[in-house]
Amino acid sequence: MSGIQPQPGIMDIDLYVGGTSTVEGVKDVTKLSSNENPLGCSDVVKDAHAKTGLNLHRYPSTEHEELRAAIGEVHGLDPARIICGVGSDEVLQFITHAYAGVGDEIVYPQHGFSMYPILANMVGATPVVAVERERVVDVDAILAACTEKTKIVFVANPANPTGTMIGGNDMARLADGLPEGCILVHDGAYTEYVQGFDGGAGLVEARSNVVMTRTFSKIYGLGGLRVGWGYASQEIIDVLNRVRQPFNLSPIQTALAEAAVRDQEWVTKCRAENARLRSWLAEALMEIGVPSDTSCTNFILARFADQAEAEACDDYLKSQGLIVRRVTGYGLPNCLRITVGDEPSCRRVAHAIGQFKGGAR
Ligand code: PMP
Numbered sequence: 001m002s003g004i005q006p007q008p009g010i011m012d013i014d015l016y017v018g019g020t021s022t023v024e025g026v027k028d029v030t031k032l033s034s035n036e037n038p039l040g041c042s043d044v045v046k047d048a049h050a051k052t053g054l055n056l057h058r059y060p061s062t063e064h065e066e067l068r069a070a071i072g073e074v075h076g077l078d079p080a081r082i083i084c085g086v087g088s089d090e091v092l093q094f095i096t097h098a099y100a101g102v103g104d105e106i107v108y109p110q111h112g113f114s115m116y117p118i119l120a121n122m123v124g125a126t127p128v129v130a131v132e133r134e135r136v137v138d139v140d141a142i143l144a145a146c147t148e149k150t151k152i153v154f155v156a157n158p159a160n161p162t163g164t165m166i167g168g169n170d171m172a173r174l175a176d177g178l179p180e181g182c183i184l185v186h187d188g189a190y191t192e193y194v195q196g197f198d199g200g201a202g203l204v205e206a207r208s209n210v211v212m213t214r215t216f217s218k219i220y221g222l223g224g225l226r227v228g229w230g231y232a233s234q235e236i237i238d239v240l241n242r243v244r245q246p247f248n249l250s251p252i253q254t255a256l257a258e259a260a261v262r263d264q265e266w267v268t269k270c271r272a273e274n275a276r277l278r279s280w281l282a283e284a285l286m287e288i289g290v291p292s293d294t295s296c297t298n299f300i301l302a303r304f305a306d307q308a309e310a311e312a313c314d315d316y317l318k319s320q321g322l323i324v325r326r327v328t329g330y331g332l333p334n335c336l337r338i339t340v341g342d343e344p345s346c347r348r349v350a351h352a353i354g355q356f357k358g359g360a361r
Pocket of ligand 1: 035087088089090113156159160187189214216217223226228229322341
């Protein structure tokens with residue numbers, strides 16, 4: 001043995017499993033496990049990609065001025081208070097790195113996004129789970145779980161993998177009730193699927209202890225580009241920029257994200273198409289005895305009788321070339337998370353689940 005040891009907490013981090021788009025022995029595979037936009041990205045982004053005669057021998061800008069200016073312009077936000085990262089995952093990492101460490105606690109809801117405990121363990125902080133009420137974030141439970149050691153509270157609104165959402169008043173009550181020195185992260189990965197929702201931007205303006213995070217991975221159809229951003233007070237952004245690698249985004253990433261944010265017509269179109277197919281899929285599943293909560297996102301959390309049935313259905317879907325997401329690790333062993341794909345994918349998955357429920361396994 002070399003005696004080389006990782007930092008405390010590192011070995012508590014589970015290796016990430018997921019993201020696969022293949023099923024052994026099956027040719028025609030439909031992936032509905034990562035909440036990707038089935039329509040892809042807009043033509044404006046494809047054009048921008050074709051045109052980027054980029055000087056790749058040069059390091060990129062360290063400040064992402066043009067992307068931040070575009071985001072600020074489109075959303076009516078101060079560009080100086082925006083920070084960009086490699087997906088919103090990296091922005092969540094900046095926050096955790098800068099504000100929590102060994103001996104601190106990080107609180108998140110029972111069925112919260114899988115990155116939250118990973119981030120806590122990464123910095124040696126203790127992950128603390130607050131119970132939910134029927135798969136909906138419970139603000140009182142979060143407040144009750146907080147102590148003077150709590151440095152960060154993560155809440156995705158709408159939430160992954162439940163798809164549910166709480167109101168702006170509840171988020172404000174949460175921000176107001178947190179211990180002194182604790183940051184509320186309003187994770188807005190699915191904001192754009194909710195028409196007219198500001199993703200927590202107003203809350204950031206009104207409360208100095210709130211950070212909003214957003215992503216290009218979902219409605220913009222750019223999961224592979226890896227760009228996200230955060231919005232907070234100038235004081236917090238100045239701190240976060242100190243833990244950001246100066247060249248964290250390539251010029252390809254920033255140029256395409258800028259083109260994407262300027263094309264809000266695409267966002268509107270994708271939101272409408274997602275809403276239409278989401279209702280269709282939820283109703284189709286309900287009719288075959290698979291209920292789900294009203295989703296505010298681009299996925300549905302399908303509920304089965306128990307873990308055995310959910311797993312058997314997942315196995316059956318896989319045998320049919322359909323990849324959905326088991327969410328046992330999120331404390332939802334009797335559920336499967338199904339991304340709202342394009343119309344043929346929605347029909348295909350509903351049909352296969354119908355066959356499974358009808359005993360054709
Ligand atoms: N927050 C939530 C709630 C998510 O579901 C995701 C993606 N699954 C992310 C953050 C991170 O997204 P990205 O890093 O692709 O921006």
